[in-house]
Amino acid sequence: MADIPCIQNLAMINENLKDDILKGKAMDILLLLLSGSKTVKEISKELDLPSFSIQLYIKRLIESQLIKVTEVKVVEGKVEKTYELASTDVEILNYLQENSKGKEETNIELSAQHFSTMTRNIIRNIDEFKHKPHKIKAYFIKSDEESVNEFKKELDALFEKYQEMEDVDASETYGFISVLAPYKLK
Amino acid sequence: MYDILSVYLENGLKVIMHRIPHSRTMACGLWVKQGSKHEQDSDNGLSHLLEHLMINIDNRNNPRFQKLINEVSSEGVAYNAGTTKETTSYYFTGLASNLNKCIETLSSIVMNNNSFSPDLFENEKKVVLQEATSYYSSFNQIKERTSQALWGDIGIGKIIVGGIGVIKNANIETMDQIVQSTYTPENSTLIIVGGIDYEKTMNYVNEYFADWEDRDTRGYKETVDSEPGIYFNCSEGSSNSVLSIGFRSAAYSDKGRANIEIISKVLGDSTLESRLVQEIRMKRGLAYNVGSFTSFYENRGTLGFTAVCANDSVNEVTQVMMEEFYKIKNSGLTSDEIRRAKKVLETKKLLELDNLVAQLKFLGKCSISGQLFSLEQEIRDLKRIKDENVQNTINDIFIEENMGFASIGDYDIDGIIPSLKIG
Numbered sequence: 001m002a003d004i005p006c007i008q009n010l011a012m013i014n015e016n017l018k019d020d021i022l023k024g025k026a027m028d029i030l031l032l033l034l035s036g037s038k039t040v041k042e043i044s045k046e047l048d049l050p051s052f053s054i055q056l057y058i059k060r061l062i063e064s065q066l067i068k069v070t071e072v073k074v075v076e077g078k079v080e081k082t083y084e085l086a087s088t089d090v091e092i093l094n095y096l097q098e099n100s101k102g103k104e105e106t107n108i109e110l111s112a113q114h115f116s117t118m119t120r121n122i123i124r125n126i127d128e129f130k131h132k133p134h135k136i137k138a139y140f141i142k143s144d145e146e147s148v149n150e151f152k153k154e155l156d157a158l159f160e161k162y163q164e165m166e167d168v169d170a171s172e173t174y175g176f177i178s179v180l181a182p183y184k185l186k
Numbered sequence: 187m188y189d190i191l192s193v194y195l196e197n198g199l200k201v202i203m204h205r206i207p208h209s210r211t212m213a214c215g216l217w218v219k220q221g222s223k224h225e226q227d228s229d230n231g232l233s234h235l236l237e238h239l240m241i242n243i244d245n246r247n248n249p250r251f252q253k254l255i256n257e258v259s260s261e262g263v264a265y266n267a268g269t270t271k272e273t274t275s276y277y278f279t280g281l282a283s284n285l286n287k288c289i290e291t292l293s294s295i296v297m298n299n300n301s302f303s304p305d306l307f308e309n310e311k312k313v314v315l316q317e318a319t320s321y322y323s324s325f326n327q328i329k330e331r332t333s334q335a336l337w338g339d340i341g342i343g344k345i346i347v348g349g350i351g352v353i354k355n356a357n358i359e360t361m362d363q364i365v366q367s368t369y370t371p372e373n374s375t376l377i378i379v380g381g382i383d384y385e386k387t388m389n390y391v392n393e394y395f396a397d398w399e400d401r402d403t404r405g406y407k408e409t410v411d412s413e414p415g416i417y418f419n420c421s422e423g424s425s426n427s428v429l430s431i432g433f434r435s436a437a438y439s440d441k442g443r444a445n446i447e448i449i450s451k452v453l454g455d456s457t458l459e460s461r462l463v464q465e466i467r468m469k470r471g472l473a474y475n476v477g478s479f480t481s482f483y484e485n486r487g488t489l490g491f492t493a494v495c496a497n498d499s500v501n502e503v504t505q506v507m508m509e510e511f512y513k514i515k516n517s518g519l520t521s522d523e524i525r526r527a528k529k530v531l532e533t534k535k536l537l538e539l540d541n542l543v544a545q546l547k548f549l550g551k552c553s554i555s556g557q558l559f560s561l562e563q564e565i566r567d568l569k570r571i572k573d574e575n576v577q578n579t580i581n582d583i584f585i586e587e588n589m590g591f592a593s594i595g596d597y598d599i600d601g602i603i604p605s606l607k608i609g
Contacts, residue, residue, distance in 0.1 A: 041413065052591065052603045055415045077485075078412040079340060 025049065026057045030066060030085065037070045037084035058083060122175045133174075140183055152180060188560040191384055197400040198372030201391055202549050204379040206542075212285045212380030213542040215277025216292045217550040220368040222344040223271045223483075224406055229360065231318065231348015234269040236361050238310050240299045241267040241276060247301040254291040258284055265291075271333075271342045272483055272554050279543055282381040286390050289378070293394035296374065300365045307358050315354065318347040325428040325494060328592060329479055331417045332432035332490040335590035338411025342483050367404040371395070375553035379545045408485055414590035418599045427500045427595020431507050431606075432490040434588045438482035439555040444531070444568050445579035446480055446489050451527035452519050453510065454478025454491045459526075461514075462491060465506050472499045472506070484554050489583060500597040504605045512609040515584045518577045528568055535565050584608060 028047050032038060040058060044051045061067040062083075071082040126134045155178060162176050191203045220233050239245070243255050255265070263280030276295050278288040302310075321327055330345050337343035376395065378387055414434060436442045454462045456477040463476045473495035481488040493503045538544035539561050552559045591606055593599070 040415075050603065050606070051413060052416050052606050056418075056599060056603055074409050075412070077407070077409050079338060079409050080412040 025053060026061055029054065029057050029061060033067060033083060033085050037082045039080055039082050041080075043083075119177055122177065132172075148180070155180060188562045190560060193388070195371065195392065195396060195398075197396065197398050198370070199395055199398060200375045200553065201388070202375060202377045202553065203382060203384055203387055204377075204545065204549060205382050205384060206380055206545075209381035209542075210282055211280065211542055212282040212288070212378065212382055213277060213279040213546040214285065214288050214292065214376070214378040215275050215546050215550060216296055217273050217275045217375045217377065217553050218296070218369055219272065219373045219554065220274050220364065221270050221272040222346045222348065223342045223408065224368070224404075225344055225348065227339075227349070227352075229348075229352060229364075230344055231314075231346075231352045232356055232360060232364060233274055234346055234348060235311065235314050235353055235356055236364055237267050237269045237274045237276075238314055239302050239307065239361060240274075240295050241265070242302075242306060242310060244306055245299060245302060246306075247303060248294065248298045251291065251294040251299055254287060254294055258287050258291055261287075263288060269346055271344065271346060273550065275547075275550055277543070277546055277550075279546075285378070285380075285382060285387065289376075289387075289390045290394045292376070293398070296369050297395075297398050300362055300369075302358055302361065304358070307361075311353055311356060314347070315350065318350055318353060321347050322350075325594060328428045328430045328492055328594065329481065329488075329490060331419075331592040331594070332430040332492075332590060333481060333488045335417040335430075335592040336414045336432050336434050336488055337486070338415070341408050341410045342486065343410065366401065370401045370403045371398045372400070373403040375550070377546055377549045377553065379549065380542055410486070414588065416590065416599075416603075417592040419594045420597060420599055421594075422596055424497065424594070424596040426494055427497050427593060427597050428492060428494045429500055429504060429593040429595075429602075430490050430492040430591070431504070431511075432488050432590045432592065433583045434590075435480070435487040435489045435583055436482075437485050437487055437555070438551065439484075439557050440487070441567075442575075442579050442582075443482060443487070444564070444571055445576045446487065446583070447531055448524055448527040448571065448576055449514075449519070449580060449583070450478040450480050450489055451530055452523045453514065455527075455530070461510050462493070462507060465510060466493055466495075466503055470502075470506065472496075472503050482551075497596045500593060500595065501602050501605055504591075504602055508605060508608055511584050514580055515608060518580065519573075521573055524571070524573055524576055528571060532565055532568055535561055535568070 025047075028049075029043055032043055032046060038046075040051060040054050043049075043058075044054045047054070058067070062069075065086050067083050068086045069081050070084040073080045073082070123136065126136070159176070159178070189205045189207075191205075193201050193203075195201065220236075222230060222233060225231070225233060243252060245251060258265070258278065258280065261280060261284050263278050263284050265276070265278045267274070267276045269275075276292060278284075278291065280288065327345070334343040334345065376391060378391075414432075435446050452460060454460050454477055456463065456475075460476075460478070462478070466472050466476050467474065473493040475494040476492070478489070478491045481490075491507055493507070495503050538548065545561065548559070548561060586606075586608055589606065589608070591602075593602070
């Protein structure tokens with residue numbers, strides 16, 4: 001099994017989404033929404049990106065069903081929509097967020113990083129810190145939904161175990177990224 | 187002297203009459219406050235479909251209307267109907283001697299055309315679907331898409347022809363509900379212009395409209411998106427692209443409306459002298475079709491600038507437009523440009539004074555804002571505009587928070603977004 005090429009290939013799953021994630025902006029929005037639902041204005045301010053850019057990515061994320069409108073408020077005849085993640089099964093940074101000491105720090109963490117960058121950084125760090133514990137695995141199997149759901153429960157348990165290892169006073173930071181999703185449904 | 191009379195019938199119907207001395211012709215129409223802005227996703231397009239049904243001369247369920255429309259047509263009367271974002275209208279133009287029958291026909295349309303046979307209904311749906319498909323396949327939709335980008339897919343951002351699926355699934359019962367809740371006297375205005383006698387005309391109006399049942403009208407609260415945005419439809423294979431940059435602007439009844447019309451003329455009038463035509467077409471050869479438009483509604487308005495260009499020129503054209511917005515914001519318009527634009531607009535309005543249908547539509551538009559204007563007053567307002575008034579309007583409008591972008595074609599939207607900056 002060739003680990004790294006497999007991870008690179010993952011980006012080919014969804015052509016539209018691939019672009020967004022690789023450019024980082026769509027993923028920035030996703031990560032920001034992990035901390036709660038937000039309006040376009042709020043996202044624009046927190047990511048320091050023009051409103052038009054945010055709207056472009058919001059449109060694509062909605063079309064990809066990754067986010068959804070959660071609230072529609074009407075104030076003086078003007079509608080303001082609030083967006084949130086479409087699925088609660090996206091937990092990339094929940095743990096980082098919950099364990100951050102201050103809100104400000106959380107925002108820095110969430111806005112400064114995105115999934116693809118983190119993935120690339122981790123892979124690069126393997127070369128630099130070869131003696132430190134690391135593992136990259138990607139495997140594609142044919143299976144049924146029920147079996148994969150069973151496996152998902154075990155993965156959740158493994159994540160919990162990993163989170164329990166957190167020592168906020170430790171000097172080293174480790175990352176554990178997992179992606180489990182349909183690759184081809186036909 | 188602009189001679190105009192406004193009265194209400196006991197059932198709440200507003201009647202506006204404008205007598206034009208020595209005229210042998212007349213125009214009359216009924217404006218109902220029901221358009222796409224009153225619709226939701228689930229019924230978007232039904233006001234327009236209903237308009238088609240109401241004016242359909244094959245409606246055998248209303249033989250009186252069929253007889254009347256046949257008689258007025260035989261007398262050379264021309265009839266038409268239209269749906270906008272805010273109104274549905276039905277109107278007739280012809281010799282003044284036909285006024286009586288035209289008013290009777292109008293009453294028959296709105297009071298009796300509430301029953302349609304399944305055959306007629308399905309056939310008209312097909313016609314409207316063809317119209318909608320043709321509209322969505324053309325660049326003509328760019329003006330409405332600009333309003334959609336500026337105000338959202340809600341209220342005046344809603345597209346008039348509506349959703350294809352909505353039209354396909356429309357049923358007769360829904361049409362009747364719209365008629366019952368919106369085609370009411372208090373929600374309508376009857377407008378009559380031309381060589382008319384006020385007393386006789388009022389007698390006709392009373393004879394045919396006094397029995398129109400005074401029903402309650404559905405409520406409506408206008409909403410729009412909190413901030414402007416973008417509309418884009420990128421599809422591979424399009425031979426060229428259309429783009430439009432729009433700005434949120436004042437309502438129809440706002441005093442600054444004429445200033446906005448002047449800005450629109452100077453910047454984007456399709457004549458060769460306007461700034462955008464000079465920069466985009468004459469100097470750079472980037473587009474053949476460059477223009478501007480204004481759309482004024484009851485509570486807000488849209489000022490837009492459009493260009494049809496090669497796919498790979500969309501970004502450059504956008505940048506040129508943004509540079510021109512920056513220039514007028516910083517340096518304003520010249521006195522000569524303003525004077526010329528005022529003259530062009532004045533001429534246009536004077537020509538409208540000689541056009542009965544234009545007068546009718548003007549008064550129909552006024553009826554939406556609940557105010558009465560006259561074309562003479564419009565000309566007076568235009569003449570009184572000073573250069574500093576125009577500059578103040580420029581400063582109010584040309585800000586990024588007011589701006590929206592719409593485009594259709596084969597281009598890279600991600601590459602264009604960073605160009606959407608004034609300065």
